[in-house]
Amino acid sequence: MEPSSDDAVSAARALPVVLLYRKGRELSEGGHEADTLRELTRQIAEIKGAHFAGEFDETCSYLTHPYLVPDDTLTVAEARKLGVRSVRDLYGGVVPFPFVATKLIAHSLPDGATVAPPGWSRAFSARTASLVLPGYSVFSREDARNAAGALWKGGRVRIKRPCGIGGAGQALVADTDELEAQLDALGDGALQAEGLVIERHLDGIETYSVGQITLDDMVASYYGVQHLTVNNHGHHVYGGTDLVVVRGGFDALERLGLPQDVHEAVARASAFDAAVQTGYAGVFASRRNYDVARGLDDTGALRCGVLEQSWRVGGATGAEVAALRTFRNEPDTYLVCASTREIYGNEVRLPAGACVVYRGVDAQAGPLTKYYALGETRRKGA
Template identity: 45%
Template sequence: MHHTREPKAAVVLLDNREHTPDHEHAVHLKLADCLAQLLGIERQEPPPSSQPREAIYYVPTQTLIDPTRYQPRGIETEDDLFGGLVSQPFMATKAISHPLPAGAACPPGWTDAFAQHASDALLRGYTVFAREDARRAVALLLREGKVRIKPVRACAGRGQQVISDLQALEPILAAMDEQALGLWGLVLEEDLSAVETFSVGQARVAGLTLSYHGTQQLTRDHDGNDVYGGSDLVFVRGDYLQLLQLPLEDPVRLAINQAMRYEQAAERYFPGFIASRRNYDVARGLDSRGHLRSGVLEQSWRIGGASSAEVLALLAFAANPALQALRASTHEVFGACTLPADATLFYQGDDCELGQLSKYARIRDHDRRE
C-alpha cells in the first residue's frame, strides 16, 4: 500500500554514471524539464539542503543499486523517481537474461529462479562470473552453433563478438578484468541471424501509466558504424493488458508477452526492485538450424533511447484525458539535419566525441477514437 506522502516540490537530475557525454547530459536535462512540466513543478540543480528529502523527484541516469543507499534521499517507491532501483549490480544489466551453467560461481543475491520463471521469454545462453565457467558454457553452446559474447555493461550492441570455436574465446577472456567479471558477469548467447528487435515498455508518472511497443532503427555514425538511430513506438493509456487489446501481428504479441513474463520474474525474485520506467529489447531471428527464436535480450530500468518519446507521450496523455493511443518516435541523426516542423529537439550540436548530431522526438498521430 502507498502511504500518503507530501507532493513533490522539485525534479532533480541525478547523474550517477562515471562519465556522461555532453550530448547525453543535454538530453537528460531536457527529459527532466519535461517531467517537471508533467508534475507541475520546477527542475532544480542538486537540491538545497533545506528541501525535505521526500520533496524531490529524481531522474537518475543509471539504474540505482542498493536501496539502503537511496532511502536516505527519500527514494522508496516508484513515485520518487523516473527509472529503477535494484539491490545488486548484476540486476541492472543483461546478466539476468540467462541462467548460470551448473555449479558455476555467482555473486551475492543471485538466484536461478529468475531464469527458470522467465525461461519461455529467454534465448539460449548462459551468464558467467568466472573465466573457467565461461569456457564450460561456451563449449556447451558451440554444439548448437555460433556464440555471441556480450559484455554486460556495453550498450547499443557495442563490444560484442561472435565466435565459432573455443580458441577464439581465449583472447576475449584474457582482456577481461577478473574483478569486474566477478561483479558484473559476462553473457554468452546463441547467435541469431536476420534479427528484428522489438521494444516493449511502460512509464508510470504522476498517476499515469502508459505502455508501448515498437521497433528500433539503426543509423550510421561518423565512423561508419551501425548504431541506434531511434525508435518508432505505439503508446496506449494503461498497462500491458491494454497494449494487448490492439490489433497486433503475432511476433509483436509474443514480444509483449515475453516482456511481461520477464518483468513478473523480476518483481517476484528481486527483493527491493522498483521501477517507474521499464523497457525491454526483444529479439526475433533465426538460430543456426534455421528455427525462429524470440527472447528478451535485456531490460532498461533507467532513462534510455526511447525516453524522449515516452515523456512527450506522457505530456500528450496528461493534456487530453480522452486520448487512448498515439504514435511517437525518436530520432538520432549524424551530420546535417533539417528538423521536421513537429519535432521536439532534445540535442543538436557538435559533440566532442561523436561529431555533429541531432536528437529529437515527434508525436506522430493521435488516435481519437473513444
C-alpha cells in the same frame, strides 16, 4: 502591479522539485548523454507541473520532497539514502543488487557454475528460461568456456559486457581461440567482478521495445521497433525507436489486436517483468523497458527472447515524454504514436513538429542530433 522577481522565485520554490541525479556513471559535461538527460529531465518536470531545479546536491535542503531522474538504476541502499520510496519518487528504477539492473539476469548460470554474485536467484533464472534466448551468465573463465562450448553446438555465440549500451561491449565468437582472446582482453578480475553474458547469435534480427511508464497518476504501456543508423565512424549503432503507446498496463496493449510477432514480444516482456517483481525483493520501477529480439540462429531456427531490461532513462524516453504530455493535455486520447531519432552528421532535416533534445558536436561522437516527434493519436469515440 507586476510581480517582483522575488515573488517569481518564491512561486518556483513552492512547486514540486524535479532534479537530475548523477549516480556516478561517467557522463562528460557538455557531452550528448549529459545534455540529453538534462533536457529530458526538464521536460518531465514540465509535464508534472514541477520546477526543474537542476542537479541534485546532497548539501542542499529542498523545501519539497524532490522527484529524481537518475542517470542509472539505483540500488535499494542508494534509494533509501535519497528518500526514494516508490515509483512516485523517480523516473527510473530501484534494485536490491547492482547486477539485477544489467543483462546478466536474462540468463541462468551454466550447469556446475563455480562463481556467482551474492544475491543471485537461480529460481528466477529457471522461471524466465523460456522467455529469453539460449544463453548463460558467467563470472569465471572456466564457466565461460563451458557455456560457450554448450552453445556452439547450435552455432556462433555472442559475448556481451553486462552494462554495454546500444550494441557496445559485444563481440561475435565462433571458436575457442576467439573466446580466449576476448577473455584475455577482459581479464579474470573484471570477469569475476562484472560478469559476462554468453548468448546464441541471431541473424536478420529485429529488436522490439516493450515498456511501461508511471508518472504521478498516469500509467502507459507501449511496444515499438528499434532502428539502426550509421554513426560518424561508420559503425551501425542505435538510431531511434517508433513507439505505439496506450493508457494502462500491458493488458491494454494486448487488447489492440497486435500482429503475431508483436504479440509474442509483448507477452515475453510482460511475463519477464512480472517475474522480476517476485524474483528479486525490493525491485520497483516507474520506467520499465525491455528489448526483445527476433531472428534466426545458425541452424535456421526462429528465436524470440528478452535481451535485457532498462529501468532508467533510455533511447525511447523522448517518445515516452511525447506520449505522456499528450495524455496529460488530452484526457480523451488513449493511443499515441511517437518516435525518437538519433542522426549523425551535419546535414539533418527535421520533420515538422519535431522536438530537439540534443543538437551539437560531441567530443567522441561528433556531430549528432537527437529528436522526438509525435505521430498519430486516437481518441475515445473517434
